[in-house]
Amino acid sequence: MDVKAAVALEAGKPLSIETIQLDGPRAGEVLVEIKATGICHTDAYTLSGADPEGLFPAVLGHEGAGIVVDVGPDVKSLKPGDHVIPLYVPECRNCEYCLSGKTNLCQAIRLTQGKGLMPDGSSRFSLDGQKLFHYMGTSTFANYTVVPEIALAKIREDAPFEKVCYIGCGVTTGIGAVINTAKVEPGSNVIVFGLGGIGLNVIQACRMVGANMIVGVDLNSKKQAIAETFGMTHFVNPKDVDGDLVPYLVELTKGGADYTFECIGNVKVMRQALESCHKGWGESIIIGVAGAGQEISTRPFQLVTGRVWRGTAFGGAKGRTDVPTIVDWYMDGKINIDDLITHVMPLDQINHAFDLMHEGESIRSVVTF
């Protein structure tokens, strides 16, 4: 079938709006009509060429919501008409990782997903006969996509696509990092580095769990006002700090934070986030994705003296189990998504969404089809 898509033809170039061809679903696969997709910083990261797994030409996008149109053989849990959110971390409930109970990182299809292919090793997308790569197993920058059954969360039908698509990455990542990964306790002091589409969700979850100080750090002071409405209690712009940022933050939090979150993807900030933690118990959670060749460093003494360095993917959430619950939280008014979606636009303006992100003018842009 013909599909309208924003195609990443080359690294570092704007997306190209094209009519491409999509093959139907094979065994274990589902054809989904994408109704809305958010644009996450990770899409920009891959498009920039910094992603070691980045492949071109490809259909990017991983923060979508839509409706099942058709299912391939052996699909049991979904049927046409079901409302779904694609998952870049699937949940097969059968692999060693799923059965461990220790991680959300289902590995059932990770190898082919990282090669831009469906689990059978082929692509469903093409442009004038040339193969296009899938992206993160989701490829939501198209009005139709094919996704493995194990990578789809079934959600309630009254949830608005243009809002809950954001649960496909940013909302779940930020909230899950607080609840599943750090397990922030009431009364904790936290520092959030980067007040974008992920960091603001970390802040709203810290408020939900009853954190005490919620310090936000961002180079862009325009983020202060919205962060305060989501629960930030103190704002720090590193440009306004005389001297080193770390001792300033340790002093502000009276000995260091119980938890810090790096929501930028900058390895220098990751070090600052670790070293701003409280001696003896502070935990720093890396959420940001850093480019190829980048490495983190610190004095081992920081860990010897009790600070903990951890990371999280998709907020530690098991998508088919947890995403429907987060949709319920939104529908019940327990979490705020509406105020984080600052821009909505049609697919042919998607490059503007990337410009807004790079200029620091948006929190989340959403494309509706």
Ligand SMILES: NC(=O)C1=CN([C@@H]2O[C@H](COP(=O)(O)OP(=O)(O)OC[C@H]3O[C@@H](n4cnc5c(N)ncnc54)[C@H](O)[C@@H]3O)[C@@H](O)[C@H]2O)C=CC1
């Ligand atoms: N681990 C995971 O599962 C996920 C990771 N990510 C990653 O999280 C990071 C954040 O993503 P978004 O919130 O969508 O990005 P964003 O672009 O919306 O926000 C980044 C924020 O960091 C600020 N910033 C940039 N450099 C800074 C610095 N040196 N010091 C202080 N603030 C600085 C910017 O002003 C901006 O407000 C990205 O690296 C993204 O790839 C995103 C989703 C899931």
Ligand SMILES: N[C@@H](CCC(=O)N[C@@H](CSC=O)C(=O)NCC(=O)O)C(=O)O
């Ligand atoms: N391909 C990159 C790694 C990118 C990455 O870390 N992705 C996160 C999700 S970011 C979403 O916006 C993730 O879930 N990672 C787990 C995984 O299995 O990929 C690289 O190779 O550096």
Ligand SMILES: [Zn+2]
């Ligand atoms: Zn994302």
Ligand SMILES: [Zn+2]
């Ligand atoms: Zn699994």
